[in-house]
Amino acid sequence: MQQFTNAERAEVLTQALPYIKRYTGQIVVIKYGGNAMINEQLKQQVMEDMVLLWLIGIKVVLVHGGGPEINDLMSRLGKQPVFVDGLRVTDRETVDIVQMVLAGKVNKTLVNLLEMNGGKALGISGMDGRLIEAKIRDERLGYVGDITHIHVKPVLDLLERGYIPVISTIGCDRQGNAYNINGDTAAARIAGALQARRLILMTDIDGILRDRNDPSSLIPELTLSEAENLISSGAVSGGMIPKVNCCIDAIHSGVQNVVILDGRVPHAILMELLTNEGAGTWIRPDLA
Numbered sequence: 001m002q003q004f005t006n007a008e009r010a011e012v013l014t015q016a017l018p019y020i021k022r023y024t025g026q027i028v029v030i031k032y033g034g035n036a037m038i039n040e041q042l043k044q045q046v047m048e049d050m051v052l053l054w055l056i057g058i059k060v061v062l063v064h065g066g067g068p069e070i071n072d073l074m075s076r077l078g079k080q081p082v083f084v085d086g087l088r089v090t091d092r093e094t095v096d097i098v099q100m101v102l103a104g105k106v107n108k109t110l111v112n113l114l115e116m117n118g119g120k121a122l123g124i125s126g127m128d129g130r131l132i133e134a135k136i137r138d139e140r141l142g143y144v145g146d147i148t149h150i151h152v153k154p155v156l157d158l159l160e161r162g163y164i165p166v167i168s169t170i171g172c173d174r175q176g177n178a179y180n181i182n183g184d185t186a187a188a189r190i191a192g193a194l195q196a197r198r199l200i201l202m203t204d205i206d207g208i209l210r211d212r213n214d215p216s217s218l219i220p221e222l223t224l225s226e227a228e229n230l231i232s233s234g235a236v237s238g239g240m241i242p243k244v245n246c247c248i249d250a251i252h253s254g255v256q257n258v259v260i261l262d263g264r265v266p267h268a269i270l271m272e273l274l275t276n277e278g279a280g281t282w283i284r285p286d287l288a
Contacts, residue, residue, distance in 0.1 A: 033065025134171030145179025192253025202263030207281030
C-alpha cells in the first residue's frame with residue numbers, strides 16, 4: 001500500500017482548495033444506482049465521499065435507483081421482470097415491490113450509511129410532499145411514469161436544515177397512484193428545478209465513448225451542441241441515448257454542467273469535483 005508523508009497529504013489538500021471554494025455552498029445532485037450500488041465495499045466508499053463533500057460545505061442531493069435489488073425481490077417472490085424498450089413493465093403488484101425496495105430498503109440503507117460515516121441525512125421518496133408528480137407514460141408499461149412537475153420545496157427545506165436529502169424515484173399523481181420513474185430522468189429534473197451547480201450521473205461505464213467498443217475513446221468534455229450531434233450522428237446509441245438526453249435536458253433546465261462517470265471507480269466523485277483531471281465525460285453549455 002502506498003504511503004504518503006504528512007507534507008504530501010498537505011499538498012493534496014492545498015491543491016483541492018480552489019475546487020472546495022468553487023463548490024462550497026453550491027448544490028450538487030448525484031444520481032447513484034444500478035450496478036454501481038452492488039459492491040458493498042464500494043458503496044461504503046461512495047457514502048464516505050459524499051459525507052466529505054457535505055462536510056466541506058457542498059449541498060449534496062443524492063437521488064438513487066435500485067434496479068438489481070428490485071429484480072432480486074421479484075425473483076424471490078416468484079415474479080419474472082419484463083422489459084419493453086429497456087423499461088420495466090410495472091403492473092400493480094410490481095409497483096408495490098418497487099415502492100417497498102426503493103422507498104424502504106435501499107433508501108434507508110443509504111441514509112444509515114451516510115449517518116454512520118458522520119453525515120446528517122434524511123430519506124424521502126418522490127411521493128413525499130408530492131416531490132415528483134407524474135402521469136402514466138404508456139399503457140403497455142403499466143405504472144411507469146412521465147414526470148409532469150417537480151415540487152422542489154421539500155428538498156430545499158432539508159438542505160436549509162443541513163441534511164443530505166436521499167431521494168428514491170417513486171412518483172405519484174393526483175389520484176394517489178404510485179409510479180416507477182427512471183432514475184436518470186428524475187435526477188435531471190430535480191437538478192434543473194434546484195438550478196444545481198452540477199449533476200453527476202454515476203454509471204457502470206467510463207463516460208461517453210466515441211467508439212462504444214473502445215474504452216480508450218473516452219470523450220472528456222463536450223458542449224451541449226456536440227452532445228446533441230453525437231446522438232443525431234449515431235455515435236451515441238442504445239442505452240446511452242436516454243442518459244445523454246437527460247444530461248441535455250438538465251442543462252436546458254438551468255444546471256450549469258453535467259458529468260457522466262464510472263461509479264465503480266474508487267473516489268470518482270472526489271476526482272471529478274476536487275481535482276483538475278476530473279473523471280468521466282463533462283457536458284457543459286455552448287459558449288455564448
